[in-house]
Amino acid sequence: MPETEGNLEVKDYSYEEMTARPFYKGILEKILPDNLVKDLEGKVFVDLATGAGGAIAAVMSRFSQLENIFGIDIDPKAIKSCKEKFLEEGVHFLIGNIEKTPFASNSANIITCANAIHLTKIRNTLEEAYRVLKDGGVLAISSAYIGDVMYPTEESAKLWGGIAIEAFKLAVSEGYGDDLKRERKNRKNKQITQMGLEGYLEALKDTGFQKIEYFITVAKMSIDDMLAILNYDEFAQGALPGIPISAAKRFLSEAAIKIYSSLDCGYIERAWVTITAQK
Numbered sequence: 001m002p003e004t005e006g007n008l009e010v011k012d013y014s015y016e017e018m019t020a021r022p023f024y025k026g027i028l029e030k031i032l033p034d035n036l037v038k039d040l041e042g043k044v045f046v047d048l049a050t051g052a053g054g055a056i057a058a059v060m061s062r063f064s065q066l067e068n069i070f071g072i073d074i075d076p077k078a079i080k081s082c083k084e085k086f087l088e089e090g091v092h093f094l095i096g097n098i099e100k101t102p103f104a105s106n107s108a109n110i111i112t113c114a115n116a117i118h119l120t121k122i123r124n125t126l127e128e129a130y131r132v133l134k135d136g137g138v139l140a141i142s143s144a145y146i147g148d149v150m151y152p153t154e155e156s157a158k159l160w161g162g163i164a165i166e167a168f169k170l171a172v173s174e175g176y177g178d179d180l181k182r183e184r185k186n187r188k189n190k191q192i193t194q195m196g197l198e199g200y201l202e203a204l205k206d207t208g209f210q211k212i213e214y215f216i217t218v219a220k221m222s223i224d225d226m227l228a229i230l231n232y233d234e235f236a237q238g239a240l241p242g243i244p245i246s247a248a249k250r251f252l253s254e255a256a257i258k259i260y261s262s263l264d265c266g267y268i269e270r271a272w273v274t275i276t277a278q279k
């Protein structure tokens with residue numbers, strides 16, 4: 001039986017597994033370059049779209065002096081998971097939309113947003129981060145959905161596409177073809193905000209950010225890494241909308257296993273972009 005929190009049905013937060021994957025931990029650990037983070041005593045750190053708190057854990061492990069830490073996410077399951085996980089550390093968590101947060105203007109020294117900004121209206125989120133940051137404050141974002149660079153090679157694009165096609169075929173073969181067609185039409189443009197790297201850099205500049213820098217990490221994702229992301233509820237729903245989520249996860253997992261079994265190298269690449277900027 002699912003647990004309940006108020007009137008909400010709260011099941012497990014399914015991004016949890018992804019945040020435990022070593023490759024992903026490595027990406028989160030690099031989100032804040034050392035040279036941008038100085039004299040941490042009394043400083044305020046906010047993690048936007050905190051999920052299972054992976055970025056908070058990674059930042060805390062490197063900068064143990066940080067004390068005033070906040071995580072915000074729109075998903076009550078994520079916040080519940082974080083509250084349990086960080087019970088001892090005194091981190092504050094709240095449910096909310098990162099496009100319009102309850103944080104005061106000019107109140108934070110550091111803001112991170114890992115692998116989530118593409119799920120929001122990008123410019124709104126950047127403007128909100130700018131509002132909340134103090135002058136000189138640092139923003140660090142990461143995303144695996146930066147249009148023109150997310151597939152490091154043609155081969156990787158083909159393999160990611162191959163998983164989607166195989167999963168789609170499996171869904172159709174089990175009678176979900178009409179549901180998929182209907183729901184895909186309804187959801188058009190509602191899932192991920194597509195923007196290229198130049199678009200992000202320009203949006204940051206337009207918002208007022210300075211000292212904008214970026215680096216790209218190419219992850220070699222193993223089948224276990226892939227299964228962790230495919231079994232994230234929102235991913236499965238986005239890839240195969242309109243069908244029961246457990247079925248979507250099953251089709252995606254079977255498709256991935258099939259594609260991986262044809263690979264000699266055992267991994268599929270994906271590029272994560274990290275961008276830092278200062279107010």
Ligand SMILES: C[S@@+](CC[C@H](N)C(=O)[O-])C[C@H]1O[C@@H](n2cnc3c(N)ncnc32)[C@H](O)[C@@H]1O
Nearest residue numbers: 049050051054073074075097098114115116119
């Ligand atoms: C892929 S997960 C990333 C979680 C975490 N940042 C990490 O890297 O481990 C995306 C998260 O963004 C959250 N999210 C999506 N849209 C949001 C919004 N408008 N406001 C707040 N959180 C949002 C989701 O609930 C989810 O927890």
